[in-house]
Amino acid sequence: MTPFLLNVSIIGLGKIGAPLALALLNKGYRVLASALHPEKHRDLEKAGVKILPSSEAARRGDVILIAVKPRQVVGLAEEIRDFVEGKLVISVAAALTTRFLEGLLPGARVIRAMPNLAVSVCESATAIARGESATDHDVEVAKGIFGAVGDCVTVDEGLMDAITGLSGSGPAYAFILIDALADAGVKVGLPKDLALRLAARSLLGASKMVLETGEHPAVLKDSVLTPGGVTIAAVRVLERYGIRAALMDALEAAVRRAEEIRGELLRSAPLVEVQHR
């Protein structure tokens, strides 16, 4: 179906749902939405997003996109369960598997997606994984939706917790790097605003080089290292402080946390757990 014929109902207008709603509107989709506090989202309404109660948004949507917090999904499912039969439901909730969602929303075709905060500047790295009954066409629809806010890849669901740790949380790590680099700039005498601008541009430029040249980042890094020069002196310190090991430990912690959250939610929704077995 061409985008402008699709009613996409976005349930949840937070950091992920709101930018998605605007981007899809700009691409010609008809966007319906719901939120807990509709009065907070008048700007979106003015832009053309039709805000309705969740059940009504689900009833009128061809595609239902769940963008509420993982802990809010079980309660939301109660509200929309009667309106999802035979429809594509896309969930961006961290940690919740397609099987869990299929148990909560019987009759729906489910796709799990992991975008990131950069949906707000249409630079998200999004991965999608299909549930048992999602079709090839559903995957194309989901790719169209997340293609409107950046890059979108299709993966096996077994990779989704790792992807959540890597790119779902990725902007947070980059913000820390940028702020830390800028603080380091202040330490060596730069004003913070200048240091922030140069730090952010350096990460942006390096990211573009990796994506656009296709070169391995280690090759690009080596190309900056003059023997006995300035950059290798700094790299020596980064390696001494274990920057690579820190990132590995960080991602392992993120994956463990996703597993814990899933366990907690399964315990709070025992009926779904029964359907899992």
Ligand SMILES: NC(=O)c1ccc[n+]([C@@H]2O[C@H](COP(=O)([O-])OP(=O)(O)OC[C@H]3O[C@@H](n4cnc5c(N)ncnc54)[C@H](OP(=O)(O)O)[C@@H]3O)[C@@H](O)[C@H]2O)c1
């Ligand atoms: N933030 C990220 O970086 C990120 C990255 C990848 C994936 N995710 C996933 O994306 C999902 C949303 O995260 P977020 O950061 O966008 O959360 P958020 O900013 O807290 O937004 C949650 C939204 O859900 C709405 N909501 C809650 N219960 C609802 C209900 N029953 N019916 C309708 N709307 C309801 C809230 O309404 P009000 O605004 O009116 O309160 C709010 O707009 C999460 O599951 C998260 O795991 C987030």
